[in-house]
Amino acid sequence: MLVVLTSEATTEQRESVLAEIRRLGLSPRLVATPPIITIGGRSASGAQLAAIRNLAGVTEVLAEVPPFPLASRALHSERSRVEIGGVIVGSGEFVIFAGPCAVESEEQAVTIARAVAAAGGHILRGGAYKPRTSPYSFQGLGPAGLKILAAAGHEAGLPVVSEALDEASLELVAEWCDMIQVGSRNMQNYALLRACGRMRKPVLVKRGMAATVEEWLLAAEYVLAEGNPNVVLCERGIRTFSDHTRNTLDLAAVLEVHALSHLPVIVDPSHGTGQRSKVVPMARAAAAVGADGVMIEVHHDPDHALSDGVQAILPAELADLITGLADCIQLAPRPERRAPARG
């Protein structure tokens, strides 16, 4: 059960509503933003529902709520728009996130950032902390990588997004970037999700390799429940028996997210296929199915990339993709030049 308070409810009203619900023998829990009280345990009687509905500061009482009330359309029927350094995701206009898998050097990052901007991309991606399956693989440049990424984004006039792995890296990503990425491997790292919910930067929650859409929306709910409403989801392929691609991109999940939730959802065809030759057509398919954007790995010299080179496309391929998309769908406008995330 869910009790929604008016946004003007005073602290006294909140406390009073909570006290009254407790007095009725129920177990309320206040969820920070928007002001919502969830009631767990046994269900309330009709009389109890009516009593709660009449309390000062209460606008709505929902007896049946989805497991992810804040992410669901039950309380928020319009699509959410999330702003990332001046670029809006979820407006109905398609957004291109692109950049290297990992930041390798200033030269590499700036070269790619300029190419992404020239091709018409909107947001620069780049990993500074890389969650690698092997402890002996290149793990990213860390803080130095974040600074390079931020500088490259500034140089090219693009907002930047990078992945956080734990609370230490989260602080730095939130400082240097316009958006924080939670990777697939951490989709059920609830401590990290909660910490993201306490940040003010928008958060990109990638779907776990074995996660149902419901579990994925519940991961987003962890961020929302801590008070950060700026969540974008990212479908990036699931683990199946089908071995011709690295993962199986579940494009219908975009439709499911749009049916159940107001949150924007983008698609990552780079991890979703793991093969350069399949990235561009699957990006087109993502646009056709109605995704709010795509995230694509781009490298000017993929054969010498320090990670995942086999799935990176060339800047020229990105430019062709964007040109082709512009014929069929509405792209977001170019980001305006603005101050970097940190300053």
Place this chain on the structure above:
Amino acid sequence: MLVVLTSEATTEQRESVLAEIRRLGLSPRLVATPPIITIGGRSASGAQLAAIRNLAGVTEVLAEVPPFPLASRALHSERSRVEIGGVIVGSGEFVIFAGPCAVESEEQAVTIARAVAAAGGHILRGGAYKPRTSPYSFQGLGPAGLKILAAAGHEAGLPVVSEALDEASLELVAEWCDMIQVGSRNMQNYALLRACGRMRKPVLVKRGMAATVEEWLLAAEYVLAEGNPNVVLCERGIRTFSDHTRNTLDLAAVLEVHALSHLPVIVDPSHGTGQRSKVVPMARAAAAVGADGVMIEVHHDPDHALSDGVQAILPAELADLITGLADCIQLAPRPERRAPARG
């Protein structure tokens, strides 16, 4: 190893090549069409390869061949075009297969057939033999259903395709329809595939729910190896843990088929999602990824359909889909009026 004979090779030349290969201690096997000799077991020496290459009637000897030589691009680098009652699949122009899951009555079939034609569809689908998970579910109208389908196709000016389940139904489908469908459940029913290979009508091979792309191409190879070159593949979703759709549509498989094989491949978003609301966007995604067509279940009264009504779209939705597709891709021309498959 694979030995390709010239198409002008005489019977004597073939026999002579086979005899010579046996004399070299190898085990040849003649594959009917095109004239190909596969050599199993141990690999041949360089001297043996050279000896075979010099035999009269031999054009090519391939030491390394894919497991599905006839389906592969190794021997047939151009895309195949398969003609179905005047409609070409594989030309680069997009083909719409549409119609009811099951033929239920003459009135139903004709109503839907006319609607499919009016919407701009190319080929009428409709099941007369339905492979149902339960023995107690509606199993289709059988021979009567085929006759109704053929009549409805004739009425609407559309070629027709229907599924065969065994050799008895295959004879009838081949008699009354323009194309024979082998369903997912029978993708590894090799007796049925071989029997299809002995027919002269084109064959639609749907991917099995647990089949890799390689196994699917090997299923096509069973048809090709019996001498029928007219095979179209159909991706219809695979079984995964992801439970928001009936199956997970593996759209990247279209790209894999095009990379490995010259055969055309279409997509079935109706079975691939199992949900009416997801069919149209996934059909658009199939077009965007480069499929040669889509197969869509349409019903004028889906709530009363005898099977799979929840995944059937309305004729008006089909018309909207086709209109929308025409803005972005090239559709195949309308089929010309012609004599029905049987007559």
Place this chain on the structure above:
Amino acid sequence: MLVVLTSEATTEQRESVLAEIRRLGLSPRLVATPPIITIGGRSASGAQLAAIRNLAGVTEVLAEVPPFPLASRALHSERSRVEIGGVIVGSGEFVIFAGPCAVESEEQAVTIARAVAAAGGHILRGGAYKPRTSPYSFQGLGPAGLKILAAAGHEAGLPVVSEALDEASLELVAEWCDMIQVGSRNMQNYALLRACGRMRKPVLVKRGMAATVEEWLLAAEYVLAEGNPNVVLCERGIRTFSDHTRNTLDLAAVLEVHALSHLPVIVDPSHGTGQRSKVVPMARAAAAVGADGVMIEVHHDPDHALSDGVQAILPAELADLITGLADCIQLAPRPERRAPARG
């Protein structure tokens, strides 16, 4: 809805019950054995149920039935025992099916048959018709293979089981063998299942690679609904992302079958793992979980086997397995010498 007739119901009584149900506006369907009438479509009213219950020859009317009434425990609460050439499966005693993947020659078959008998095996398996993924792989010896298998079984005093692929091979397998196997690839080949239901020999139904337990029981229902009550199920692994074995053996499925159905269920650790070294421990696990038996591929010279040699164990390993099992569970008694299946 399901109406169960007494086993003494006369033909007149049956017809009268069917007529009365039709008169009530319902759609009955007689299922051959045991005498059962299923009623599809809309559900009956309480008054209609009472009226049907009072008809002569009716013993039970079930308003809620599982989708697989004949396979379920709803109508048949005791475990079924299936006799295969004198060996009982389903008695609580463990049964060993063993033999080569494919019959290769008389010498091979007799050598292995004798070794299986000496090791303590109960039933000889061997493929004469092999459903191979590639049309160019060894497809089995066909009718000659069945005769060799029958002779080897006779020589070793073991009943025999072999796979049928279509109606033609089914006739021959039913003639020469004590049990008919329907392989995983044909689990949803309903024409074949129905034809097996019209045979009098017991049928082994292997689980499809992508089949749920419910779909598997429905495949068994196809056989039962045609009047053949002698069905044994076989778990042989499912397709998953886990790539260290050829398939993932779903041993808990044995428990699910025992919970839902009265049919016996055995386990095939050879296909379930695809690796020689894992076969024996997984066979032990199958016994521990309560399976009614195991089916194991054995070859005296696995490195030269014509198919699936990598998963065949040696006769000595089979003997050790059986000796070890005898310490923990009750094995079925050795089969008595008797006339072969055909004669």
Place this chain on the structure above:
Amino acid sequence: MLVVLTSEATTEQRESVLAEIRRLGLSPRLVATPPIITIGGRSASGAQLAAIRNLAGVTEVLAEVPPFPLASRALHSERSRVEIGGVIVGSGEFVIFAGPCAVESEEQAVTIARAVAAAGGHILRGGAYKPRTSPYSFQGLGPAGLKILAAAGHEAGLPVVSEALDEASLELVAEWCDMIQVGSRNMQNYALLRACGRMRKPVLVKRGMAATVEEWLLAAEYVLAEGNPNVVLCERGIRTFSDHTRNTLDLAAVLEVHALSHLPVIVDPSHGTGQRSKVVPMARAAAAVGADGVMIEVHHDPDHALSDGVQAILPAELADLITGLADCIQLAPRPERRAPARG
């Protein structure tokens, strides 16, 4: 490439070996324990290998190493034995981990702890930090839960294991418990794995729901590479399409771990099935396949458990399981009374 130093190598020798490898133009990385140097990037020439092999302090140079050298049997052919509060896992004797899903109260924990000890269990499990799919589910008692668990273990004479979710909870788990558990959802939370590697308590690494065996061993490698050699693995089921159990228990993975690694591996049939009635038979199957132990959820009042009650068995069922196992396999001895983990 991998260079193994003698355990007596001095710091000077290590530095000298590293310097020499760098001088050869290669990129060495020292892995703490055992003293190993990995060399990434390009492979060394034969002359370089020989030069390195001759350096003082070097015992072995392996050109081909598995991706998880420390977890593999290449460097450590004998099975590892891991001691948890006096109980040895990996000795060939079977170890029973049992207890509630979550610690709910002192009374609950002590009641269950005593029952586990009385039944013959060896190690008490109990969650104080619960990674719940929903942010609104019971999340565990936190620090208070750890103290209760430690007290209950002390009371019953059993060592205790509990899950850590992040660095803050890890500190507390390592303080109050004998073993640290990393759950499935965190199997690729590399920051957490690394932090576990810096602890001195043994670590239980549960397999991720979508992890291959190789990825799982690489997760263990993260712990080992930080210097903690005491890792036990736990198979707990994987995500597949098969829906009759919560997960599909991949028992053959136990064999794969034993083939590739020296680390002990136990099985969790509670999460592996998610159904009370399947836990005991699957635990028997785990023993039959050669697992080093099982981890089982036990509750004296499962219908009122705060989490996962449907998969908890009763203490009496645990006692019956252990009695039955003792007939077939060797159980570990009861733990001796000793001081608690903290004190």
